Structure formats: C-alpha cells, structure tokens
Amino acid sequence: MIYREAGQFKTSYAADQQLFPIRQDRIGILILLAVVFLAIPGIASEYWFSAILIPFLIFSLAALGLNILTGYAGQLSLGSAAFMAVGAYAAYNFQLRIDGIPILISFGFAGLTAAGVGILFGLPSLWIKGFYLAVATLAAQFFIVWCLTKFPWFSNYSSSGVISAQKVVILGHEFASPREKYLLVLSIVAVMALAAKNMVRSSTGRAWMAVRDMDVAAAVIGIRLMPTKLLAFAVSSFYCGVAGALYAFCYLGSVEPDGFSLDMSFRILFMIIIGGVGSILGSFLGAAFILLLPIFLDITLPWAAGLLGLPFSNATVSHIQILLFGTLIMFFLIVEPHGLARLWQIGKEKLRLWPFPH
Amino acid sequence: MSKKIGDVILDLQNISLRFGGVKALTDISFDVREHEIRAIIGPNGAGKSSMLNVINGVYHPQEGVIVFRGQERKRMEPHHAATQGIARTFQNIALFKGMSVLDNIMTGRITRMKANFLEHALWLGRARREELEHRKKVEEIIDFLEIQHIRRTPVGRLPYGLQKRVELGRALAAEPSMLLLDEPMAGMNVEEKQDMCRFILDVNDQFGATIVLIEHDMGVVMDISDRVVVLDYGKKIGDGLPDEVKNNEDVITAYLGASH
Numbered sequence: 001m002i003y004r005e006a007g008q009f010k011t012s013y014a015a016d017q018q019l020f021p022i023r024q025d026r027i028g029i030l031i032l033l034a035v036v037f038l039a040i041p042g043i044a045s046e047y048w049f050s051a052i053l054i055p056f057l058i059f060s061l062a063a064l065g066l067n068i069l070t071g072y073a074g075q076l077s078l079g080s081a082a083f084m085a086v087g088a089y090a091a092y093n094f095q096l097r098i099d100g101i102p103i104l105i106s107f108g109f110a111g112l113t114a115a116g117v118g119i120l121f122g123l124p125s126l127w128i129k130g131f132y133l134a135v136a137t138l139a140a141q142f143f144i145v146w147c148l149t150k151f152p153w154f155s156n157y158s159s160s161g162v163i164s165a166q167k168v169v170i171l172g173h174e175f176a177s178p179r180e181k182y183l184l185v186l187s188i189v190a191v192m193a194l195a196a197k198n199m200v201r202s203s204t205g206r207a208w209m210a211v212r213d214m215d216v217a218a219a220v221i222g223i224r225l226m227p228t229k230l231l232a233f234a235v236s237s238f239y240c241g242v243a244g245a246l247y248a249f250c251y252l253g254s255v256e257p258d259g260f261s262l263d264m265s266f267r268i269l270f271m272i273i274i275g276g277v278g279s280i281l282g283s284f285l286g287a288a289f290i291l292l293l294p295i296f297l298d299i300t301l302p303w304a305a306g307l308l309g310l311p312f313s314n315a316t317v318s319h320i321q322i323l324l325f326g327t328l329i330m331f332f333l334i335v336e337p338h339g340l341a342r343l344w345q346i347g348k349e350k351l352r353l354w355p356f357p358h
Numbered sequence: 359m360s361k362k363i364g365d366v367i368l369d370l371q372n373i374s375l376r377f378g379g380v381k382a383l384t385d386i387s388f389d390v391r392e393h394e395i396r397a398i399i400g401p402n403g404a405g406k407s408s409m410l411n412v413i414n415g416v417y418h419p420q421e422g423v424i425v426f427r428g429q430e431r432k433r434m435e436p437h438h439a440a441t442q443g444i445a446r447t448f449q450n451i452a453l454f455k456g457m458s459v460l461d462n463i464m465t466g467r468i469t470r471m472k473a474n475f476l477e478h479a480l481w482l483g484r485a486r487r488e489e490l491e492h493r494k495k496v497e498e499i500i501d502f503l504e505i506q507h508i509r510r511t512p513v514g515r516l517p518y519g520l521q522k523r524v525e526l527g528r529a530l531a532a533e534p535s536m537l538l539l540d541e542p543m544a545g546m547n548v549e550e551k552q553d554m555c556r557f558i559l560d561v562n563d564q565f566g567a568t569i570v571l572i573e574h575d576m577g578v579v580m581d582i583s584d585r586v587v588v589l590d591y592g593k594k595i596g597d598g599l600p601d602e603v604k605n606n607e608d609v610i611t612a613y614l615g616a617s618h
Contacts, residue, residue: 198479203478235475
C-alpha cells in the first residue's frame with residue numbers, strides 16, 4: 001500500500017521519461033542523498049569512512065564502469081583492475097609532471113588516459129566475442145601491470161613501482177581527513193552515476209544494449225558496431241580510471257602495480273554478477289555486498305564459534321569467506337542472473353500490489 | 359485501393375552470391391517499383407532470405423550490381439542501407455530481448471538521433487529534446503500497431519505474434535522508404551495473419567513505403583502483392599503479376615514436383 005503509483009498520472013512524455021517517474025522513488029532518492037551527504041558525515045567514525053565507505057564508493061564506481069561495458073554493451077572484460085591502475089598512475093604522473101594542475105583535472109585526464117588504453121584493448125572486440133574477448137582483456141590485465149612495473153618512469157623511479165599519491169588540494173583546501181575524502185569521493189561518484197544513468201536511458205545506452213542483445217539486427221537498424229563497441233570500452237575505462245585515481249589518492253595513499261591484480265578484476269566482475277548485470281543500482285549493491293560480507297563474517301564467525309565452543313582461527317574465517325563467495329556466485333548465476341538489483345525490482349513490484357496477491 | 363505505383367527504385371542486376379562452393383544465388387535480376395508490394399516466394403532454401411540480405415548489405419554478392427534510387431553500389435554495409443531508408447524484419451525474430459517494447463522501437467530511430475554520448479551523459483538540451491520528439495513518433499507507431507498495453511514489457515516476455523508486431527514497429531520507426539519483411543506471418547494463427555496483413559497494407563498505403571516481402575502463405579501473397587518473383591535453388595524461375603506466376607509451369611513444378 002505504501003509503494004503505490006495509483007493516482008499519479010503522467011500528462012506529458014517529459015513526465016513519463018524523467019529519471020524517477022514514481023513519486024515514492026523521488027522521495028526515496030532525496031532521503032538517500034540527505035543521509036549520505038548530511039547524516040553520515042555527522043555520525044560515522046573514522047574507521048567507517050576509511051575502511052568501509054570510501055572503498056565501497058570507489059569499487060562501486062569501478063563496478064559501474066565494468067557494468068557499462070559488460071552489462072550494457074555485452075563485452076566481457078577481465079581487465080578492470082588494470083584500467084584502474086592506468087588511472088591511478090596517470091593521475092600521479094599528471095600531478096607530478098605538470099606544475100599546479102588542479103587535482104580534479106588530473107582525475108579527469110587520468111580517466112581519459114584509461115579511456116585511451118581501453119579503446120586500444122577494446123579493438124579485438126571488433127573481431128571476437130564472449131570468452132575469446134575475455135582472454136584478450138586478460139592480456140590487458142597482465143600487460144599493463146607488467147608495463148607499470150617494468151618501466152620505472154611511470155612511478156618516478158621509486159623502488160618496485162610504488163607510488164605515493166600527492167595531497168588532494170582543491171581551491172587551496174586540503175582534503176586530509178577521511179570525512180572530507182569521503183565527501184569528495186561521494187560527490188564524484190554521485191555525478192558519474194547520474195551521467196551513467198543518463199547515458200543508458202538515452203540512445204547511447206540503447207545502442208549498447210542493441211549490440212549486446214543482437215548485433216546483426218543492430219547493424220541493420222543503422223548502428224555502427226565499431227564506434228559503439230569502442231565507445232563502451234572508452235566510457236567503461238574512463239570510469240575505471242577515475243576509480244583507480246580515487247583508489248590511490250583518497251583510499252590507500254600509496255599503491256603498487258601488483259595491487260591491481262587479476263584478483264581485483266575478478267572481484268569487480270563478481271560485484272556486477274551479484275549486484276546485477278546491466279543495472280546502475282546493481283553496481284552499488286554488488287560492491288556493498290562483496291565488501292561488507294567479509295567484514296560481517298569477520299565479526300560474526302568467531303562470535304558464533306565462541307558460542308559453540310569451537311576453536312577458530314583467522315585462516316578458517318578467510319576459507320569460509322572464499323567458500324561462501326563461490327557458492328553465492330554460483331547461486332546468482334543459476335537462480336537470479338540479474339542479481340540483487342533484480343531482486344530489488346521484484347520486491348518493488350510486489351510492494352505495488354501488497355497486500356493483494358494480484 | 360487506389361495506389362500509384364511509381365518508377366523503379368531498386369534494380370538488382372545479375373546478382374550471384376556464393377558461400378565457398380555453395381551457390382546461394384545465381385544470376386538473379388529483378389526490380390522493385392516505388393510504392394509496390396513485391397513478394398519473393400520459393401521453396402525452402404531457394405535463397406529468399408539471402409536475397410534480402412544482399413539488398414540491405416548483410417551479404418556482399420560476388421557478382422552483380424544493385425541500383426537503389428539511381429545510385430549504383432557493389433558493396434555496402436548494413437548501416438548504410440539503414441541510413442538510405444531500407445529497414446527490415448527477420449525470419450527468426452531479432453528483437454533486443456533485454457529491452458522494453460518502447461526501447462526497441464526507439465532504437466529503430468537511432469539513425470535520426472544526432473546527440474552524442476556526452477550530451478546524453480549531461481542530459482543537455484538537444485539530448486533531452488530528441489528523446490521527447492522521437493518518443494512522440496514512437497508512440498504514433500505504438501498506436502498504429504495497437505500495442506499500447508505492452509509498451510513497458512521486456513520483449514522477451516511477449517508471445518510470438520506480438521514480438522513479430524514489435525519487430526515491424528522497430529522497422530517502421532526508421533520511417534523507411536523501403537521495408538524488407540522476411541516471413542512476417544510465419545507461425546501465426548489466422549487472426550494474427552489478418553492483423554499483420556492489415557498492417558502491411560496500411561504501411562504501404564498510408565506511409566507510402568515500398569515493401570519487399572517473403573512469405574510462404576500463398577493466399578496472402580496472391581492477395582496483397584502487386585508483383586511476385588519466384589526463386590528456386592538460387593535461380594529466378596518466375597516473375598510477374600500474381601496470376602501470371604500462379605500459372606507458370608516452372609513455378610508449379612518447383613512447388614508440386616514434375617507433372618505426372
């Protein structure tokens with residue numbers, strides 16, 4: 001009864017095409033924005049900012065990037081972490097080598113650099129599809145990490161390629177505390193998520209989905225496959241690149257190439273599988289799930305073991321985490337390939353009718 | 359129906375298409391006049407679908423010339439055909455399964471939308487205006503095809519007959535001057551066929567689109583088409599008015615076997 005659109009009539013296509021056509025959704029999103037921008041900065045602890053909220057937002061952004069490529073344009077990629085590495089190292093170098101460049105411009109350029117690299121490694125998608133393309137992006141993953149380790153220029157000749165991100169200063173104000181960094185990351189992620197939503201609900205997104213669902217029909221309608229696929233690679237890598245820059249500048253502070261491993265690419269892929277392939281919301285849900293589950297297990301498993309009087313080591317906890325991840329991913333692939341976002345949508349549809357069954 | 363059939367707008371001359379050693383089409387010539395309904399018939403494997411694929415650039419014939427609106431071309435890509443006003447539907451429905459009916463038909467207008475991805479991302483004036491303008495056109499098509507009630511449904515969930523209709527809608531969205539229909543009525547029941555016939559005749563009549571149609575239902579073909587071309591084993595065996603074709607010896611042989 002609460003989530004009802006009865007009585008909300010649309011009298012123009014503009015009203016029907018707005019971002020959140022249902023009033024309850026609009027109210028919901030306003031409350032959400034108020035909570036994340038106003039309430040959380042007031043109440044959350046330093047630990048929450050730097051260990052949970054900031055990585056959550058950054059991984060959401062990376063997952064969003066991968067979702068644009070894999071979920072919307074249908075091109076499987078295993079190189080997300082490498083594109084994040086490109087973003088991190090590019091932002092570092094722009095800051096280092098161009099005097100007085102504003103940090104946000106560096107982040108933007110970092111995204112563009114990643115986009116360029118993404119286009120390069122997206123070229124095979126013009127000839128190969130599916131698993132074979134995934135292998136080609138795997139090449140990107142290994143090549144980029146190798147490149148950043150091999151050529152010391154990228155890390156300004158530091159040992160083993162480690163870079164220490166410069167200070168984040170915007171208009172003379174330094175974003176030093178976790179709270180300030182959280183607000184900065186949140187603003188960037190919010191703007192980019194809105195931009196992504198706008199892209200996927202317009203003809204750019206429809207072209208991507210058309211290529212994903214039936215490429216021959218897409219071509220016959222007049223969609224040029226090559227620019228469409230490469231644009232998906234570029235935009236996706238841009239998002240991953242910015243996420244990588246934020247990862248270095250606002251989360252870890254110092255990063256090394258090996259930190260952006262294949263393992264991380266897979267984690268981002270799992271985020272979109274569990275969260276929802278082809279869904280903006282799903283990128284956030286998946287990132288939250290993958291990042292929060294280990295923390296949740298860290299707290300609850302020893303406690304549960306203590307209750308039962310069982311001996312419990314940290315190794316066991318991490319083994320159980322891996323087991324659970326594997327199981328959950330199989331579960332989602334089989335039972336709900338559209339992930340948590342789809343469950344959310346089904347929930348909303350049920351709520352529209354509740355308490356009536358039909 | 360008072361229909362003005364115009365000049366030749368599509369002229370196919372000596373088209374031959376091979377896949378390795380398999381000759382799909384051998385030396386086929388025929389033309390299509392403006393505003394007419396031109397049927398292509400023939401037994402299974404006669405090369406009918408290949409013929410459509412040649413017309414809209416999916417296949418590239420090894421020999422022959424295609425003249426469309428006075429422009430001669432040997433080789434072109436599907437999206438060129440689309441921008442020149444050729445739209446088509448497929449024998450096995452080729453809708454975008456994950457998208458709603460509305461989005462599928464909106465996609466059909468993509469060649470007419472000019473805003474780029476940055477404008478979309480920022481939802482600037484032109485991007486927003488285009489979405490609204492084209493939405494209006496798409497709603498007209500939705501009204502025309504009587505599918506208002508399913509506009510938000512993902513096409514994957516629709517029954518077969520409706521999917522065929524949505525696919526016609528997607529092709530119409532491009533406001534094509536030539537519409538290629540590959541078995542639009544295959545697998546339909548009588549009512550659905552009647553509806554589809556009505557839509558095809560209306561499209562031809564109201565929008566003035568030239569229609570090239572592949573169909574197996576001879577009743578339908580003889581009823582609605584202006585001229586018929588008959589293919590068998592990749593060769594043209596008949597061409598003319600429906601009545602002429604019906605009485606053509608070769609055609610009867612191809613369909614019924616040699617006379618006893």
